[in-house]
Amino acid sequence: MSYRRCFKMKLNEGCAEEYKIRHNNLWDEMKDMIHKYGGENYSIFLDEETNFLYGYIELKDLELWSKSASTDICKKWWTYMADIMETNEDNSPISIDLKEMFYLK
Structure with a gap:
């Protein structure tokens, strides 16, 4: 079974180009972890x-995905990104799950 998740995060003012550059150069270790x-x-x-980022990801297993946040590479990425977006105290992005309202396959 596959799960679809959508969420929003907030980018700091004036950081859109830097955000794009960093993601266009996403580390291989981060790609592998995902x-x-x-x-x-x-x-x-x-x-x-609004500077809101809207993320969409398809997941094979919600429980497995929840464990990705505790990996060293994920924590390293969060620290790397913390200067350009709103974050929690542990540098994880403040992320709000969005409620699915419609889906057409």
């Missing part, structure tokens, strides 16, 4: 009027 923990078809979009 796939290892069941993530695929991962996209992030920016609303330029």
